[in-house]
Amino acid sequence: MKEISFTIITTTYRRPELLERAVKSVFAQTKSNWKLIVANDSPEWDYAEFEKKYVSTDARITYIRNTVNKGKNFSVNKAFEQLHVTKFNGYIIFLDDDDWLATDCIEQFTKEIRENENNAWFVSKRSSIEGIDFVYNKTSSNTISYLYDTLLRRRFYGDTTQCIYFPLVHTCRFSDVVKNGEEWLYYYQVAQLSPTFIFISVTGTYSEGYQENGLTRKKRTVTESLHLWKLLYREITTKKLWNFYILLYMMLRLFKNTFV
Numbered sequence: 001m002k003e004i005s006f007t008i009i010t011t012t013y014r015r016p017e018l019l020e021r022a023v024k025s026v027f028a029q030t031k032s033n034w035k036l037i038v039a040n041d042s043p044e045w046d047y048a049e050f051e052k053k054y055v056s057t058d059a060r061i062t063y064i065r066n067t068v069n070k071g072k073n074f075s076v077n078k079a080f081e082q083l084h085v086t087k088f089n090g091y092i093i094f095l096d097d098d099d100w101l102a103t104d105c106i107e108q109f110t111k112e113i114r115e116n117e118n119n120a121w122f123v124s125k126r127s128s129i130e131g132i133d134f135v136y137n138k139t140s141s142n143t144i145s146y147l148y149d150t151l152l153r154r155r156f157y158g159d160t161t162q163c164i165y166f167p168l169v170h171t172c173r174f175s176d177v178v179k180n181g182e183e184w185l186y187y188y189q190v191a192q193l194s195p196t197f198i199f200i201s202v203t204g205t206y207s208e209g210y211q212e213n214g215l216t217r218k219k220r221t222v223t224e225s226l227h228l229w230k231l232l233y234r235e236i237t238t239k240k241l242w243n244f245y246i247l248l249y250m251m252l253r254l255f256k257n258t259f260v
Helices: 017-027 048-055 072-084 105-114 146-152 183-193 222-238 244-259
Strands: 004-013 033-040 061-065 089-095 099-101 121-127 136-137 144-145 156-158 160-163 196-207
Touching: 004 017, 017 033, 017 099, 033 072, 033 089, 048 061, 061 072, 072 136, 072 196, 089 105, 099 244, 105 121, 105 196, 121 136, 144 146, 146 156, 146 244, 160 196, 183 222, 222 244
Parallel strands: 004 033, 004 089, 033 061, 121 196
Antiparallel strands: 089 160, 099 196, 121 160, 136 156, 144 196
C-alpha cells in the first residue's frame, strides 16, 4: 500500500510560545508520515529558543524566516514555492500558530484519503477545547461544492482544517495584495481543479478563538475597504480569474457590506 505523506504549513508572527504548542501537537500525532514547514514572519522577534529546541534538532522541520514582515499570505506562498521546488507529492495541511492539531488529525485524513481516492480535497472541523464547533454544514451531504455551497450560497461556512493534494494545486496561490485574509481567492483557484471537497465531521484542529495579537485582521474602514477592492480587482484581472461566478460573489459581498 502506497504511503501517504503530509506537509503541515504553519505561519507565525510574534508568538513563539503558541507556536511551540502548535508544533508539539504535530509531534503528538498518532501517524508519523508528516513534515512541517514553519514560516516566521516576525524577523525582529526572539524565536531563538524555539529554533534551538526544534529547528536544529529535527530534519522534518523546514524553517523559513522572512527578512522583513510580509504577511501570512506571502509566507504561505513562500512555503508553496519550497514544496514546488522539492516536487512534493503529498497533501498539505494548514495549521495556524495559535491552534493545535487533534492527535488523530493526520490519521483521520489518511483514512479518508484511502476511502476516497478520486478526491483531492478534504476538510475537517476546527473546534474549541470545550467542544464548540467553528464550522457549519447546512447541506444534506458531506460532499461540498466550494463554489455553490461555500462561496455563493453560504450553506457551508466557518473555520476548518484544510487538507489538499499539492501536486494538483501547485500553481494556486494566496492573494499577494493583502497581508492576511481573502483566502477565498486561493480556494476558488483550488475549486477550479477540484470543484468539491469531502467534509469529515471530526475535529482536525483545536482553537481558542481569534487572538488580538498575531495575524487577526481588524474591521476595515470604508477607505480601507475601497482600497482593498481596487487591489483585488487588479489581482483578479492580472490572474485572469474573472468570470460570472466571481462577479456574482463580489456583487453579493458588496451588497452585504453596504446594506446588511
